[in-house]
Amino acid sequence: MSQLTITGTGSYVPGIPYTNDDLARLMDTSDEWIHQRTGIRQRHYAPEGAGASDLAVHASRAALEAAGIAPKDLDYILFATMTPDYIMPGSGPLLGAKLGAIGCPAVDIRQQCAAMIYGLQIANALLESDSAERILLVGAETHASFMPYDWSVLRRSATERAEGEALELANRHRALAILFGDGAGALVLEKRSGEARGLLAVDLHTDGTLAEKLHIPAGFRSHPFVSHRTIDEERWIPRMEGRDVFKHAVTKLPQSVRSCCEKARVSLSDVDVFVAHQANQRINAAVQEALGVSEEKVPSNIERMGNTSAATIPILLDELVRRGQVKPGMLLCFLALGAGLHWGSALYRV
Secondary structure (H helix, E strand, O other), rough: OOEEEEEEEEEEOOEEEEHHHOOOOOOHHHHHHHHHOOOOEEOOOOOOOOOHHHHHHHHHHHHHHHHOOHHHHEEEEEEEEOOOOOOOOHHHHHHHHHHHHOOOOOEEOOOOHOOOOOHHHHHHHHHHHHOOEEEEEEEEOOHHHHOOOOOOOOOOOOOOOOOOOHHHHHOOOHHHHHOOOOEEEEEEEEOOOOOOOEEEEEEEOOHHHHHHHHHHHEEEEEEOOHHHHHHHHHOOOOOEHHHHHHHHHHHHHHHHHHHHHHOOOOHHHHHHHHEEEEOOHHHHHHHHHHHHHHHHHHOHHHHHHHHHHHHHHHHHHHHHHOOOOOOOOEEEEEEEEOOOOOOEEEEOOO
């Protein structure tokens, strides 16, 4: 397909981890209940006042250092997030300014958990058309802002629990509130000709008829955008029909991976590592079983990170690279499904 090459990776998670026992102080839940349903033990949250671009700066600097280039060398920034610093502008220009990449074009993309797959295809098109030579692709999220938590409880005694309206709010959204964490991951992408590696194939799909299976109701359809209705109806908190999202993930993702392998003319058995979006360990286990591949080929970090949406794939990839688990010649498969619904996969030869 091209010689799009990942020349640097980086990742960052903020502050201390918050465990399932911490969440049990905010709602009626337990470590056993959460871990059994999601595979998650802990997650990180951005501190108040920190935006997605602030987390992205740390991950981006690590990726740039790994690639051996400076921010001034970048030709393009692609920023994937569903939790931008502001409604407008996007977080891409904020990241460019914080890195010192003034004048570098910056584009935000909004495919949520599937954004990295879309980002790879967009980056590949930019490189192939000679519109850019070095691209920074970033996924960063600060989900803490929409969590229905009484944050003051976490700042006080370790034995204190939420109560009253705060407890009721968290309990109403418990199934979703236990899932998310904050973090950022970054990739430096360059066009390297004459090398037997790079992006081999991409398989992408979108079905907007399923948009309300996973969405945040608040938006500019409301008049005004901020209103008592938004607050009274808790419209800033995501809504998720978990069973339907699970069903689509475990059926659509294996289909996409097989289609991607056909496009690249490789066998499923040729794939060395499946770098999957970390939404729920039960989803990834079901996808692994449907594909008929070994557990060792589907690494996971959701136990420590939770679901960091657009950041999960680059964070996991960075961990694998830095642990030496990704080696030249290996065939990687990236796969994800997210709000939209968007889903897809990509094959990359290291």
